Structure formats: C-alpha cells, structure tokens
Amino acid sequence: MQRWLVYMSALLIVLAVAYGAYKYANEAKGREVVVEIGDTVYVNYTGWLYDYRIYESARVFDTTYPDVVKDNKTYPKTVSFDFERRRGEPFKFKVGEGEVIKGWDKRIIGMKVGEKARWVIPPSEAYEPYLNELVVNISVYEHWQVIEKMEKYYFESKYGCDAEEGMHITHYFWGWNATVLGIENNDVLIQNVPEVGKEYMTKYGWKCVVLSINQSANGGDGDILIENNPVLGQKVSTRDVTNHFDNLKYIIDKQRKYQGGMVDGIVVGISDENITVDFNNEVYGKTLIFDVVVVNIEKS
Incomplete structure (x- = not known):
C-alpha cells in the first residue's frame, strides 16, 4: 500500500512538472516579440524582378548580401543593378512611416526575429507610376x-x-x-x-x-x-x-x-x-519578389 502511494505521488509530481512546462511554453510563445507598427526592424533581403522583353528568367535588382553580389551564376543581375553600392549590413527601417514601399510595410507586420518570407509585391504596392511616354x-x-x-x-x-x-x-x-x-x-x-x-x-x-x-x-x-x-x-x-x-x-x-x-x-x-x-526606372511598374529574413526588432 505504501509503495502504491509512493508511485502515485511520483506520477502526480511528473504530471505537475509536465503541465507547468507546457503552460510556460505556451505563455512564452504568447510573449514572443513580433513586428508592430512603429517598430524599427533590421532585415536582410534579395529582390528579384522579371522583364520578359529582355530577360529569360527573373533577375536580382538589389540585395543586402555581398555573396549574392559576387555570384552572377546563381543570382543573375538586372541591367541596372548597382554593383558599387556598399553591402553587408541589414537594411533598417521604421514600420508604418512610409520609409519603404507599401508592400513592405504591410507584409512585415507580425513577423519574428529569424523568420523568413517570400513576398510577391504588385506594382500598386511597389513602385509607380510607369510612364509610357x-x-x-x-x-x-x-x-x-x-x-x-x-x-x-x-x-x-x-x-x-x-x-x-x-x-x-x-x-x-x-x-x-x-x-x-x-x-x-x-x-x-x-x-x-x-x-x-x-x-x-x-x-x-x-x-x-x-x-x-x-x-x-x-x-x-x-x-x-x-x-x-x-x-x-x-x-x-x-x-x-x-x-x-x-x-x-x-x-x-x-x-x-x-x-x-x-x-x-x-x-x-x-x-x-x-x-x-x-527610360523608366527598371523597378517601376513591375511585380517584385523579395526573399526576406528579419534580423532584429527594436520596439517603439
């Protein structure tokens, strides 16, 4: 009888510990930092576009990664790609302040540090107007x-x-x-x-x-x-x-x-x-694709 009580006590302790760990994990998950309007975020990205008139496939028009700049085989570049611009640091912007295109401000909301995403952004949320003249x-x-x-x-x-x-x-x-x-x-x-x-x-x-x-x-x-x-x-x-x-x-x-x-x-x-x-800027009037990863979030 005493041995049975010992077993039951041990089982209750294990269940209590497991429940506590489960509860803590869920509470911690609820406390995870996500991007909100007003936050300052740091992201790394590679941006692609496709122009059927001159390219057979999508090409990179911008990136924060120096290795992407160097690798033209895996990451073919657009005609207007700026090879001279310094890279290697994440891109920083304040969410909801109009510092980036609408598609970025909209899609970054709710993302967490380390989270990756691919955004397909239409011209209406990217760069306009495209001028026929x-x-x-x-x-x-x-x-x-x-x-x-x-x-x-x-x-x-x-x-x-x-x-x-x-x-x-x-x-x-x-x-x-x-x-x-x-x-x-x-x-x-x-x-x-x-x-x-x-x-x-x-x-x-x-x-x-x-x-x-x-x-x-x-x-x-x-x-x-x-x-x-x-x-x-x-x-x-x-x-x-x-x-x-x-x-x-x-x-x-x-x-x-x-x-x-x-x-x-x-x-x-x-x-x-x-x-x-x-003579339009090459990114204007085109659907743009961004591969993005959130590096850091500074809460407002």
Whole structure:
C-alpha cells in the first residue's frame, strides 16, 4: 500500500512538472516579440524582378548580401543593378512611416526575429507610376551632314576647347574623325570624314556602321547614312540621348518628377526600322519578389 502511494505521488509530481512546462511554453510563445507598427526592424533581403522583353528568367535588382553580389551564376543581375553600392549590413527601417514601399510595410507586420518570407509585391504596392511616354523609338538608320555647322559655345561644351581652323577632332557623338574647316562669326564649320563600312562607338552607348556618304546631297553639305547596332538589354545614356534629340529633352524632367531621379535607359526592343528604349526606372511598374529574413526588432 505504501509503495502504491509512493508511485502515485511520483506520477502526480511528473504530471505537475509536465503541465507547468507546457503552460510556460505556451505563455512564452504568447510573449514572443513580433513586428508592430512603429517598430524599427533590421532585415536582410534579395529582390528579384522579371522583364520578359529582355530577360529569360527573373533577375536580382538589389540585395543586402555581398555573396549574392559576387555570384552572377546563381543570382543573375538586372541591367541596372548597382554593383558599387556598399553591402553587408541589414537594411533598417521604421514600420508604418512610409520609409519603404507599401508592400513592405504591410507584409512585415507580425513577423519574428529569424523568420523568413517570400513576398510577391504588385506594382500598386511597389513602385509607380510607369510612364509610357518614357518608352521611345530611335531609328535604326540616321542621317548626318558631312559639313556640320555648330555654334562656338556648343563646340566648346562638347570638345572642351576653343575651335581653331584646321584642327583635327573626334566627333563628340559619332566617334569618327572630323576637321574644323573654319569659323564664321559665331559658327564653327566642321567637315566629318568617316569611313564607309567602318564601325564606330556612339554616345548612345552602342556601335554604328557608316553605310554610305553622298558628298553632293543637301545642297553640297553632304549626307552620311548611319546604321545603329545596339544589343538587346544594354544601357543607353539618357543625358546623351536627350542632348542629341531636342524632342526628347522632357525625359529627364519626367524621371526626376515621377521616379526619383535620372536613370539610364535600356534597349528593350529592336526591329528592322526602330530601336525601342525604355527610360523608366527598371523597378517601376513591375511585380517584385523579395526573399526576406528579419534580423532584429527594436520596439517603439
């Protein structure tokens, strides 16, 4: 009888300890720190986007991991990826203060330290607006005069020196040889002397080929027929394009007003007649994917 009482007492003690541990575990779980509005959080992340016009699969446009930056095989990068930006520290932001895109502020709520998540964020909760007027067509074929007239101040801004008769220069935009014929009042006369069939690197950022030269065209000023040869997905200098085409000068103003600043364009299409360049910031108007892990939470 006494032995039975000992066994029962021991069993009750074990059950009491087990119940206490269970109760404590559940209470502790209820006390786990989760992200709330007003908290400051630290996260590591890798952001992906997909643009069917130039990529065969999703590409990384940003990350906090230095190893991801170095690994282009596992983590192929977008054209606009910033390889120069310093990385290695978690990204810090205050929840609900508009310091990040809406999709982040919304999805971070309730997460715990060490928790991982994959967020698929539509454009309405990411970066808008995407502006159709920032997608422009540049002709594959362009014409340029053999005898070119340029105002003196413009010559000085492009070549970094005063014009002198007989001086030899490399054309500021097309990259071929040219000679200053003379100076008339406020104008500089330049004779362009490209070679037919030769390839030149242009200020667009792509190469061109001179197809033909007609010295007698345009009333004796001549005509150079040029074929532009870009590569799909390559960057295009926004500054140089807007200087080259007066009707595209609005691009930089639109970028600064609606998308946070000037960015280079990207060749997104090439046809027999036109080169399509998208001057929208690459993340604008796209569904973005983020692989996120919460590193730390500072309660407000």
